[in-house]
Amino acid sequence: DAGVIQSPRHEVTEMGQEVTLRCKPISGHNSLFWYRQTMMRGLELLIYFNNNVPIDDSGMPEDRFSAKMPNASFSTLKIQPSEPRDSAVYFCASSSPPVLNTEAFFGQGTRLTVV
């Protein structure tokens, strides 16, 4: 299995532009998570989906952020309009149905820079 695949790996955009981050989870995993990582705040959960349905989006910072999962093999995280404080590494992770030892597998991340 190729693991969790994210694109792009790096994104540099100007303030006010729309940014779309993409994720393909591991086949067969039914939970998908979007995390944001910064030096100040660490790894923060933004939203997670179970069976393509958003379960908890309480970590989404504000209305400028939205996430979708139209099918089991694809998810997007969109920021519109982007702001410099959105600069961070965004990780997508997936996992199988949770039992005690179910781990989350992370993609390689998208490093977003908003100038």
Add this chain to the structure above:
Amino acid sequence: QKEVEQNSGPLSVPEGAIASLNCTYSDRGSQSFFWYRQYSGKSPELIMFIYSNGDKEDGRFTAQLNKASQYVSLLIRDSQPSDSATYLCAVRPSGAGSYQLTFGKGTKLSVIP
């Protein structure tokens, strides 16, 4: 708010020594606990998980869990320079949030040759 706390470090140990990384959590009903390693510029990768009180050993790594004290630790024996990374503690909470993992901010470990 379910929290996971770690000392941010950096923790510096000489090569060959034991590195001890600690983590506390606020949700007493938490079910399982994970240690991830993250090299600079890379994604987190799982090292170990533990869900029963006591010790769990895997090679040079030992995870220790004390649910009464809400404390989990990771010991790295015979530390190597290649162990230099940030170590993230993650907790699977109880109840409705049990699908997700809550992460601490991580402890940066430097192993000095």
